[in-house]
Amino acid sequence: MSAMRLGLLTGGGDCPGLNAVIRAAVRKGIDEHGDQLIGFRNGWRGVLEDFQEELTIESVRGILPRGGTILGSSRTNPARRPDGTATVRACLERHRLDGLIAIGGEDTLGAASQLSLDGINVIGVPKTIDNDLGATDQTFGFDTALQVASDAIDRLHTTAESHHRILVVEVMGRNAGWIALHSGLAGGADVILIPEIPFDIDEVCRLIGRRHGRGRYFSIVVAAEGAMPIAGTMSVATGELDEFGHPRLGGIGQALEREIESRTGYETRATVLGHVQRGGTPTAFDRVLATRLGLAAVDAAHAGEWGTMIALHATEIEPVRLADAVAEVRRVPVAEYERYGVLFG
Numbered sequence: 001m002s003a004m005r006l007g008l009l010t011g012g013g014d015c016p017g018l019n020a021v022i023r024a025a026v027r028k029g030i031d032e033h034g035d036q037l038i039g040f041r042n043g044w045r046g047v048l049e050d051f052q053e054e055l056t057i058e059s060v061r062g063i064l065p066r067g068g069t070i071l072g073s074s075r076t077n078p079a080r081r082p083d084g085t086a087t088v089r090a091c092l093e094r095h096r097l098d099g100l101i102a103i104g105g106e107d108t109l110g111a112a113s114q115l116s117l118d119g120i121n122v123i124g125v126p127k128t129i130d131n132d133l134g135a136t137d138q139t140f141g142f143d144t145a146l147q148v149a150s151d152a153i154d155r156l157h158t159t160a161e162s163h164h165r166i167l168v169v170e171v172m173g174r175n176a177g178w179i180a181l182h183s184g185l186a187g188g189a190d191v192i193l194i195p196e197i198p199f200d201i202d203e204v205c206r207l208i209g210r211r212h213g214r215g216r217y218f219s220i221v222v223a224a225e226g227a228m229p230i231a232g233t234m235s236v237a238t239g240e241l242d243e244f245g246h247p248r249l250g251g252i253g254q255a256l257e258r259e260i261e262s263r264t265g266y267e268t269r270a271t272v273l274g275h276v277q278r279g280g281t282p283t284a285f286d287r288v289l290a291t292r293l294g295l296a297a298v299d300a301a302h303a304g305e306w307g308t309m310i311a312l313h314a315t316e317i318e319p320v321r322l323a324d325a326v327a328e329v330r331r332v333p334v335a336e337y338e339r340y341g342v343l344f345g
Helices: 018-033 044-049 084-094 106-117 142-163 178-186 201-213 252-264 284-302 334-339
Strands: 005-010 036-040 052-055 099-104 122-126 166-171 191-193 219-224 268-272 308-313 316-321
Touching: 005 018, 005 044, 018 036, 018 099, 018 284, 036 044, 044 084, 084 106, 099 106, 099 284, 106 122, 122 284, 142 166, 142 178, 142 219, 142 284, 166 178, 166 252, 178 191, 178 219, 191 201, 201 219, 201 252, 219 252, 252 268, 284 308, 284 316
Parallel strands: 005 036, 005 099, 099 122, 122 308, 166 219, 166 268, 191 219
Antiparallel strands: 036 052, 308 316
16 A cells, blocks of 8 residues: 555553554654654644644654653543544544554543544554453553562562551552552462452451461552442542543552551551552563554554554454454453462461
8 A cells, every 4th residue: 555644642541662652653654654644642632632743763763662652641532522523533634644543541442433433544552551451462551560560569568577567559450450460469469459359348357367367467458449348348439530431549548558457456558559650661571562563553554454453362463343442341350360369368
């Protein structure tokens, strides 16, 4: 196919590896096809407000190991605008774009899927540290976040043991507990709480008490930010909603700190890892995965495979239908979680 004009955007929470996707797509498009590429600033907001810049070989030089995204990001939802679809279409026509590559998670790609159904040429690239997108085996950013969380748990372990404390570590994970489960397993956590399974605070305290009975006077509790107690057993707070209707989470760590200390009498402290999990340089795995996805996105555009998302299946990179990719959140199976129950407490 002849040279194309393509737009790129990055939406949602920033994620290690975004720049690797941008770099790969620009290098592939320009050097192999003679394409022209423009980047929209700050996610879908850049398309709605026509805030863009040309992407060149020079502008993407040196960005491979950088965290974040050179294009900026936002949680803007074009579907919330009455004329959102028409505005997006007009922007693409104004810049004579053949199509758009949207790099994002559940919300960014959900918007991309709806725009695709409305006849706009879009290809999705899956990005989320939560690893919760359907139709792909793993998303870039997850490996980096997992490494950061595991390193933090290792460091907290020595403090917990030295001071005979219970340390609660709150990690990211709104709807899916992949970071909590895997970092907890890697760090030898004694309790792991995930959004998929409401937890029993009495059982949490029982496991901690059992460790004390065995002469282990400290414990590590890892909780995903979206972990929730069984209804009526303890109170938690949620914040205001974003444009996609998600509450601003955070606070389960402090709630657990209060409950565990009051119920057991053991000194308890909470640490919230927060955005440190998103930041910094991506791991080698995430750099390679993101690069492969960026290259494949340009290939898909030249093959006319609009309305698809580039997915990782085992070791292969291949397109899947965007609608299938965002049909449901990829959550930790209950059986997967229960398999590791013998390691708790």
